[in-house]
Amino acid sequence: MILSRDQQLRRKAYEEIELNKDIVEQDPYRLKYHLMPPVGLLNDPNGFIQWDGNYHLFYQWMPFKTGHGAKFWGHYVSKDLVTWKHEEIALTPSEWFEKNGCYSGSAIGHNDELHLFYTGNVKDKEGNRETYQCLAVSGDGVNFDKKGPVIELPVGYTSHFRDPKVWEQDGRYFMVVGAQTSDLKGAVALFASEDLIDWEHLGMLAGGGKPPLNDFGYMFECPDLFSLDETDVLVFSPQGLKPEGMEYQNVYQSGYVIGTFEPVSGVFMHGEFEELDRGFDFYAPQTTEDEQGRRILFAWMSVPDQNEQDHPTIGHKWLHNMTIPRELRLTGGKVVQLPVQELESLRLGEAIEHKVVLNYENVKLKEVSGKAVELLLDNIQVSEGWFSITIGGAARIVYSKKQNLFSLERKSYVDGTVEKRQCYLDDLNSLRIFIDTSSIEVFINNGEETFTARFYPVPDDESIQFESLRNTSFNIKKWNLGNII
Ligand code: FRU
Structure with missing residues (x-):
């Protein structure tokens, strides 16, 4: 034929x-x-x-x-x-x-x-x-x-x-x-x-x-x-x-x-x-x-x-x-x-919740880690220093209160150097972060700004680390997310 x-x-x-x-x-x-x-x-x-x-x-x-x-x-x-x-x-x-x-x-x-x-x-x-x-x-x-x-x-x-x-x-x-x-x-x-x-x-x-x-x-x-x-x-x-x-x-x-x-x-x-x-x-x-x-x-x-x-x-x-x-x-x-709201149905089980106060600290929060997760941070209060979240050792979110500057940094997949994208904010109130193995999407203050990127952690590194210079407090919820296919 x-x-x-x-x-x-x-x-x-x-x-x-x-x-x-x-x-x-x-x-x-x-x-x-x-x-x-x-x-x-x-x-x-x-x-x-x-x-x-x-x-x-x-x-x-x-x-x-x-x-x-x-x-x-x-x-x-x-x-x-x-x-x-x-x-x-x-x-x-x-x-x-x-x-x-x-x-x-x-x-x-x-x-x-x-x-x-x-x-x-x-x-x-x-x-x-x-x-x-x-x-x-x-x-x-x-x-x-x-x-x-x-x-x-x-x-x-x-x-x-x-x-x-x-x-x-x-x-x-x-x-x-x-x-x-x-x-x-x-x-x-x-x-x-x-x-x-x-x-x-x-x-x-x-x-x-x-x-x-x-x-x-x-x-x-x-x-x-x-x-x-x-x-x-x-x-x-x-x-x-x-x-x-x-x-x-x-x-x-x-x-x-x-x-x-x-x-x-x-x-x-x-x-x-x-x-x-x-x-x-x-x-x-x-x-x-x-x-x-x-x-x-x-x-x-x-x-x-x-x-x-x-x-x-x-x-x-x-x-x-x-x-x-x-x-x-x-x-x-x-x-x-x-x-879109429907994405809430990807959440597996109940949220892990913490009320967090950081003071010159670098911490991991109990059960806040994973490869395919959603993080919701609200009521964020950063004193005059800065606050950061490092994901899988290969992507880092930093908010500097002093400069009102938000940054997404990543380890370059080309040469391993740190590269960044930034924007100014009026304030930082909430963060919704979608991490999926080698991708990150950050929604700031209910979508006022978004940062989207691929990044490549060492495959077994599921860590999420929170660090602050001076005082930072927030409430955090974390969900593991399921598959779409
Ligand atoms: C954008 C684009 C379009 C074109 C398509 C080809 O990425 O260059 O302009 O139609 O991709 O794949």
Whole structure:
């Protein structure tokens, strides 16, 4: 029997999973409650949607190596955002219009069918790129029928034009696409459609050298425009920003601007860019509104070109993972992020609780240790010195009362030196910390700031140590967390 290109690619990918299953599962750095690839490399969250009762999270996937290349769309499904099932492969790069990758995109329900919009990436031998915004449709949410390109590259942009995000508003469909203008500035392009098939280019929504995003990098990836509490938020991942003080410390950034989108004219007036996360590893976030009206975000817990090949998990044939799902809210003109409430059901048993007073001390608290744990510290009072938490000897949180400065330090997986990311706080009241084997997500003051990172403790080191210079007091609860698959 002659297999189609799509069937061949699927078969090869499933063989790759089978072949490497044991080595992947034996990795001490494999995570317990974060979504990861079954083998190979995972990057952006794609097509995130609650549709027909299920949450669908697709992802950029390279099954054949722990590097980038002709991406597939892998697929996870969940009823509750907690327990996930790995579904059939959604898209393989089998056709001429996507032969170098089914790149990132989004999902929307329409006429009882799930519609995926994604970028068909095509490169010739010289590395010249073509880009097509493509459509694939499914009645069952598992098997997709490719309809091919629906948008070709409009004039005014280079072929770095990708990552369509689609939504419905006032009876019309809109799409934002990450772009680079012909004069090499990062931008977001806007399209509209009546039927999801014919798309009209309405112009540039943001960037392209227009204030306040003038001189703001050479490419915007993964745009996402949505309303939160009657304000419009544009999330995107700009490339080409230079570090400024504590900001823009990673190779590429992810953040948002807040403003007002006028759907009739397609005009978006907005303010300055704010980073979404202060840690080392956070990129290409994508959101969806679920049936409860919550705006939920997943992000890729890495950054492109940021020492990707130095992660020790490569020896176990896999690379990268998603963040935990986070609910977004707008507080005081700022987007805050909270772990979705459902994650409380990952807690195993009762909390370990302590009321802690530290005075020039370095302590371990009874039963506060572990590989997959949640810590909740509240009523934190730090006198004029500092307070720190060291996790597995390889990551450290430090809050300096004197400077009102919060830091996440980690032992670099590249050369073992200590590196840090920081931000100023008005005060430190509460910390919610999710530790999962080789990842940490810190939610400060109910999500006012977040720090997300991978880190690599010596595998058996499950220690958590608290240290203070002068007086620090807090209440702490600790839970062990279960698995999601
Ligand atoms: C962001 C990104 C997207 C692209 C995808 C390819 O990480 O570069 O712009 O669609 O990854 O995997």
